[in-house]
Amino acid sequence: MRRLFSGIYLPALTAVTAVLFLLLPVAGASGSAGGAQVIGPAMARSTVKTFLVPTLPRPVRVKVLPCPGDPAAQGCHSSSRRMDTIWLNPGAGGLDDETLAHEMGHVFESYMWDLHWRDARGSDFVPKTFTRIAAVLFDHPRPGILYSTAWSEQFAESYSACARFPALTETLSTGYWGFEMTPTQHARICPLIDRMATRYEEATAADPSILGAKALP
Numbered sequence: 001m002r003r004l005f006s007g008i009y010l011p012a013l014t015a016v017t018a019v020l021f022l023l024l025p026v027a028g029a030s031g032s033a034g035g036a037q038v039i040g041p042a043m044a045r046s047t048v049k050t051f052l053v054p055t056l057p058r059p060v061r062v063k064v065l066p067c068p069g070d071p072a073a074q075g076c077h078s079s080s081r082r083m084d085t086i087w088l089n090p091g092a093g094g095l096d097d098e099t100l101a102h103e104m105g106h107v108f109e110s111y112m113w114d115l116h117w118r119d120a121r122g123s124d125f126v127p128k129t130f131t132r133i134a135a136v137l138f139d140h141p142r143p144g145i146l147y148s149t150a151w152s153e154q155f156a157e158s159y160s161a162c163a164r165f166p167a168l169t170e171t172l173s174t175g176y177w178g179f180e181m182t183p184t185q186h187a188r189i190c191p192l193i194d195r196m197a198t199r200y201e202e203a204t205a206a207d208p209s210i211l212g213a214k215a216l217p
Helices: 042-049 097-117 125-137 149-164 183-205
Strands: 002-005 008-011 028-030 037-040 059-063 075-078 084-088
Touching: 037 042, 042 097, 059 097, 075 097, 084 097, 097 125, 097 149, 097 183, 125 149, 125 183, 149 183
Parallel strands: 037 059, 059 084
Antiparallel strands: 002 008, 028 037, 075 084
């Protein structure tokens, strides 16, 4: 269970545990056609490859370090017009699949909005589809919901659920931002995420420069 503090996710700890960590594999980059180029440790790259929903064909840097703004946070995400960055904090339990998938959900949303704000041809599907997803997540989504923290966190949790579970047999409750997802919501939202990724690739085909970001040294 996590809570938001200054835009970063904190673990709810009920006990203090001592954890020993082995050295992680040397950082590298990997990617496949139609998927993200993950620049970071092998464990992150291998986990992303198991996702059941698409990642977007742009690079993302993953750092296994405490978040710059809060060293107690499990994980955090920073957006950039060139390349987004994720921090995973091993000392706060941030190396689990759920946290990485949540942060990759933020990357997915960030790159989608970047496409739309570039006024790329065919990118009008971004706010339209996000609005459809919000209507599934929220009982009465207010105007401007897509620009709220509540939306961003609920979407990231939804992406994480879709990435890790092919289907739900009961309601999933993470306790984070009050997130709950029913089997019906899962069945409706996951295909919309799949469709957005397809539309993204179609839109960027006309302007490959959007995908041209290179890894920084």
